[in-house]
Amino acid sequence: MKQEHTQHRSKRYGMVIDLDKCTGCGACMVACFSENNVPFKKDETDKRLSITWMKVYRIDNGRDFPNNQVCYIPRPCQHCAGQHEGHSPCVSVCPATATDYSRETGIVSQIYTRCFGCRYCMGACPYHARYFNWWDPVWPEGMEKYLSPNVSPRMRGVVEKCSFCFHRYQLARDKAYANRRKDVKEADYQTACTQACPAGAITFGDLNNPGHAVHQIVKPNDHVVKNKAGISIIGKSQNPNVFRMLERLGTNTKVYYLSSREWVRKAGDNYIADEKPEDMFAEQKKH
């Protein structure tokens, strides 16, 4: 009985990115572009108008040579769960039900044909993971033949974002059904960025499955903890080197970052100068 219960437990797909391994090469961005038919313009110099489902940010520790250090932070959609599963900032505000939270997989979807382009979700997203099609996507002559047939291209005037390569999940699920399996295997569903990373910095899988590598690195807390502000933190990592971006907002993202450097972990949220990131869960420590 108990075993069956765990089998039917819903999945929470997520990833952990090792920032100490990331070299900032941008292979994840390129892989994402071609996998998901992400449109680009002839002139891509103005990055504010670019569409990048996966974007690599560069930060440094602000110190002078020889103490200067650089860190690259790849940023896909963070697939927020919110204060309770499904209360993502973007899903809450969408007036067209064009973005939805799957309780089955924990993936935040985007339904292009419903979106009417009000861009409320972009205002709501704290991570700038959402992109608007400011122009009509035009592919260079002949390139339309090379587009991925599994992902629909988007039209002008709608918002799009990283889907954790959801089409790959669908293919993996079909494969599992065909093989009379109930569950999708870890190796059968991996995102394009994960596979493209030459440093092996990205680990993707089911955060709820103790057998998956992502679970073993992140060690997510099964219990919901409350921070000092009374905000519920779901899946708080019990690995001291793992953090999430703007974790104190309580968006409860499913993209975790790993770094042994404290200044990197501190860059993940807005801290006042002398604050230690560890203090955030002071209450939790007491027990």
Next chain:
Amino acid sequence: MLELAFKGKKTYWTWIFGLLAAIGAGFALYIWQINQGLMITGMSRDVSWGFYIANFTYLVGVAAGGVMVVLPYYLHNYKAYGKITVMGEFMAIASIVMCVLFILVDLGQPTRALNVMLYPTPNSVLFYDAIVLNGYLFLNLIVGWNALEAERNGVHYQKWLKPFIYISIPWAISIHTVTAYLYCGLPGRGFWMTAILAPRFLSSAFAAGPALLILLCLFVRNTTNFDPGKEQIQSLAKTVAYAICINVFFLLCEVFVAFYSNIPEHMDHIKYLFFGLHGHASLVIWMWSSMALMVLGIILTVNPSTRKNEATLAVACVMIIAGTWIDKGLGMISGGFVPNPLHEINEYAPTLPEIGITIGVYAIGALVLTMLYKIVIGVKEEAHA
């Protein structure tokens, strides 16, 4: 009554055709935007709402400001406002028309706009905003039009109108409250995430709306045979004085909370707006002029001698309208997006086509306002003739 809007002198028709020309130009630019997509605007990944939404927010305030004549007249039985209530209501109609149009021109797929109503989403504040805005438009149309028609016929307005009048008063508060809720519930946007945002919006609304109404009253008195009245203008001026004081007070409350608490994501937006951040300072001059205009507005409206002098009062009203427009139209929306939650700074400025479309929408509002006021004045002149 509509026929009254089609009788006018040469200056009236020149004004109307001037507006139509501006509307035509704005519409042509909008067609271009439809063809090209929103890339012709200055908006980007970081500042995904710009000039359109900023003007929308400001005009919601002007519309809500109309209640400042409706409330004293109907709830406190302040008889003097009876003469100008309909002017407040019609100003609200013109403002709401512009609000709805600003939302429409901001959409990426305007042909799908009706999905807001066809597939309701009670989880989204935008859904409620659509309801309250359209509701307020219809309430003002029903109340304003029927009350004016009754006045023309020399009878008391119909009894069934009463409930609509009473509903319209809290409804006016609701339009600006819901509009503030659009912004202030978003995590990661420290500048907007404040419980005082709705009260701040309302205070600037109750300053800007009545200030515009004073200017309209003065204009009507100087150009027609209908005098909205000295007492009425003075009462409105007192409302403006209180509201603009409260507005600046609220702003200072925000500054205190942000800087005393030392919370970076709340401080940085204010730093960016008033002092510039990391060398980005395109709004600094605007924000300080807004502060100067609002403070001068306070001095001129609080001081009895300058308030009672209609010439200085008019100057004060222009200053307050400009000051609150910069504060809300330029600072409020851009300021919330810059710096972004990841603390990058990407500034925003509207492009020329964007400004052209904005002017077109304002011209539509001015046209609606002109025609409605023409009807009001026609009726009032008939009554007093």
